[in-house]
Amino acid sequence: MRDRYKLIILAVAAIVITAVFLGKGLNADNYQFFLSRRSPKVLAIIFASIAIAVSSLIFQTITNNRILTPSIMGFDSLYLLTQVLIVSLFGGMSSLFIDAKLNFLASTTLMMLFSTILFGLYFRKKGANIFSLLLVGVVCGSLFDSIAQFLMMVMDPNEFMNVQDSMFASFNNVNGELVYWSMFPLALILIYLFKVASTLDVFWLGKDNATSLGINTDKVVRKMMFVIALLISISTALIGPVLFFGLIVVALTRQLFSSYQHSVLVTATSLLAVVMLLGGQWVVENLLGFQTTISVIINFFGGIYFLFLLLRNKLN
């Protein structure tokens, strides 16, 4: 019962913050202009925070570990690299880059391939150490970044202009069309996750237990990897890479909610993510006067928190 109250409080908080964001300084004369400017941005932040939080949650479940998240493993960087690769191979005017849907398909396919290779290689070994997996992921992330930088360096300047937008996506220049389009895959994924929530609950007990309870773990992992790749594509396309956000949100969710049920956890983490990211952006805009970007703050506190988790995880 208590979890339900917490969920309600979170939901109310999320709605209030969204309303504050959308409604500030509105009156009968200017509402059309302000709403048309603000709603894509607010929607983008909401969708992206849900995508980040849920992908981290699922990732932790299938790896059965509390300190892994897809973005620390370099998935965000991989998305950006994919964009640069598409432009340098097919050109900035190709439909593969310009058409949001085609681009989305191509990026997720590539990310799927990568994650299958990396994790397939890794988890096949007996007794894989989670720290070396993390380290390989971190280094892969910086490797992808350097390759992307290298490609941009040798790229035609006109083509570079096309990529630049996707490299420095931020909260303030959101692609409006993409926001509305990304609603559908996100909604489908969430519905799907609620349907398989009970399977995920069992998965959290560990791979061996899940297998003995009659779950085809490899199949589930493959499906979930696909879901994660989709979610990362959505969030990175909407607001760009935010390294530690998923980690913070999911960890907080697990602290706040005693539940192990994924139907509860998915809802809770989504709501919490919206509250935190929108709230954080509001603080940056109104209290810090745009003097910093929210991703810097997230990296700073998230990094410290991550160290804390690493050490505690090691010491226990």
Add this chain to the structure above:
Amino acid sequence: MLMGLGIIILGLSSLFIGAADMQLQAILAGDTDALTIFFVSRVPRLIAICLAGAGLSVAGLVMQQVCQNRFASPSTTGTIDCAMLGYVFALVFASNSNSTVTMLSIFTFSILGTLLFVQFLQRLKFKNVILVPLIGIMYGNIVGSLTTFIAYKYDLVQSLSAWTVANFSSVLRGNFELLYVAIPASILAYLYASRFSAASMGESFAKNIGLDYKKVVFIGVVIVAVLSSSVVMIVGMIPFLGLIVPNVVSLFKGDNMRKNLPFTAYWGAVLVLCCDVLGRVVIFPYEVPISMIISIVGGVVFIYLVMRDKSNA
């Protein structure tokens, strides 16, 4: 013998590759333009490459002894990130001052930052081989976001990112001489090699054989910080170099630090030279900054080293 030949060939190719047309005959004939290019740009560049490559590799080797971890290096213990913070700090709070103040600020920050990390490691009870670089990289990320925070506030993001990308193309006579500090620092490292090796056996062992452990660690950190921050200041960030060179050398030569140090310095210089020549050839007559090439090469080698590490596979 073969080693000497290798670096001479690479050095010569480095001297004669470049955007400005310059022929050997012209130099021999005493052509003024050719001589100017040769002595103002090409020769300083070659010296800078060798010093930076050797210096950073030695720094990595020392760091690995001090941290008792073979994946420690200036780029995985936050030293380079702290140097960047020192640079931004100097830009913001001492903008009118000369380069000496900037340099001092960079030195101070990288020494203090690295000491903080080393202290932290010593508190840590369980030292997993992989955990140390992981913590170090995250520590670097935290310091880096602090740097970005300051840079963003004072509109320095652009000059910071221009400075981060390591590139030897800006090296000219008169602006790289600070790198000579690598020579005394490396000699000092050589003299202290056996003490570092003893320290790498752990604090209690070092104290048992009558070593002032704290002092040795401090000297090690100072050597590392001076070497890597001089490179950061003149050239920019060269990731993974201090990590892969000492590791690959010890793969072939064993673990004797005093014996390995000259080889480490040599192979560091050769690797940077190779990458620099490659970067100048790939999209001739333009060049690709060395930090990109080396982080691609270094990243791949690093992943290989981690994966082949039997103890945590």
